[in-house]
Every structure is written in structure tokens, then in C-alpha cells.
Amino acid sequence: MANLLYHYCSIETLELIMKNKTFRFSSLGVVDDMEESMTSDYEDIGKICFVSCWTDLEQESVEMWRTYTGGVNGVRIGLPRNFFSAGLNENEIFNISAEVGNKNDVYISPPLLPPNRPELIPVTYTEDDYLINLSVVKMGNDVCKKCGNETSNFNIDTKYLGRFKRNYWSGQSEWRYRLIAVPQQYYRNNQSGKYLKGKPEEMVELMRSDLINMSFNNDYIDFPFNENVFEEMEILLSPLNSKEDNDDVKYILEKYTSLTDFELKSSELKIRK
Structure with missing residues (x-):
């Protein structure tokens, strides 16, 4: 298993990544595959699953250059698989997760379990409708042993959300960093009784x-x-870039990183715009 994963993006997105030192996780409710947020028993609850999409394909993809860079200009970022936790201890990773949750008014799950960072998963491609439209609801009633009162028991099984796509997406050879995020209002409602x-x-x-x-x-x-x-990042320049685009990439890296010695790799593809 190769150490690097690759993320295609526009030059404008590269600048945001370098400037803010963040990667964007999108809800399954807005990704290109509209089936992903749907479940068999809970409508589009997959929207609570947020993903950052990568690929393990070292060979360039014409489709990805056109689809994920806007078809105008861009780069492919290569980073080690563990980069979200690199250089951080457990407490730092936990605090980051809590801060992100508070900023977005969500609880990021699981907040207390190691490794306290976005979970990396491979996408499994299938034509099994059961896996495409999963059942996620678990509910029932419990009786309090002390008072004898009956209480509601309602849970959502989230462990398979974002893991399956139909075979016609398989050319992406996708890996994902995954977060489960539930609005804090739901927990405030629970706490208020x-x-x-x-x-x-x-x-x-x-x-x-x-x-x-x-x-x-x-x-x-x-x-x-x-x-x-x-220091371990690899940047591949899009075959759709102009010389000015490539100069912009170099400027962004010089402005927002402390790198003094970096290599910008040129694409081996020749694509007509």
C-alpha cells in the first residue's frame, strides 16, 4: 500500500488550503453522487457524514483533472496517509476536534476514541443495493431498574456511512477521510429533557x-x-495550466509555507483545453 494519497483541486483551492492549513470536508448531502446520503430507513441522514475525497492512483487521471480542478487549472496534492495527526499528540488532536465542533455547532464523533482524528477509509464499489441503501436505525424501549419508568432508546448506526458507491464510480479508486457530525442542538434538546x-x-x-x-x-x-x-508534500501541476498558473502555484507555496526547497512536478499528459 503506497504511503501517499492524492487530492485534485484548483489553484484557488490550493491557496485556501495553504493559507488556512485546513482541508474541507463536505457533507454527503452535497457530494456529486446523490445516492450517498440516502438510507433505506432514515431518508438522507447520510448528510451527517462529512468527507474529504482522495485517491490512491499514482497515475494521473484525465477525468479527475477535468472534474475536480474546474477543468481550467489546478494541482494534485500528494500527502502521507496519516497527515491529519502528524506532529500532534493525542491531547492536541482531541482539542482540535473539539474546537472544530464548537465552531460549526456540531459534535464530531467519536470524540473520545483514539486516534481522535478524521477516520481514513477506502471506498468499496458495489452493485449491492443493500449496501448502497443501508439500514441505520436502531430503536426500542428500556425500563429503568430504579423507578420502573419506560424510556425511549433510539440510535443511528453510522459506521458504514460513506463507505459504499456503485461500480460506475470505481475509476476514482477513492479513499476518504471521514467525520460524523451531529448538530449540537440535538444534544441540547436531549439534555433539556x-x-x-x-x-x-x-x-x-x-x-x-x-x-x-x-x-x-x-x-x-x-x-x-x-x-x-x-515537508512531505508532493505537488503535481495540471496539464491544463498556463505558465502564469504554474508561477501562481510557486508563489502560493513561497507565501504560505516555510518551504525553501520544493519541487513542482510537471504533468506527463497533453490535454487540449
């Missing part, structure tokens, strides 16, 4: 309805990384 004020079956339905209808401040989350990873 909103879901304890009625019959268990009614409360389960209320929890379900609230979570489906809740909105996010943004349909993306910008997650930071340690700029030390720049």
Missing part, C-alpha cells in the same frame, strides 16, 4: 423527526492539519 416528556414511541418519533429536519451552519467542515506535513 425534550425527549422524555411523552410516550416512548412518540418520543422516538420526535427524535427521528428532529434529527432529519435539523440543519447545519454549513454543508462543509474545515479541519486543520499541522503544517509540518508540507
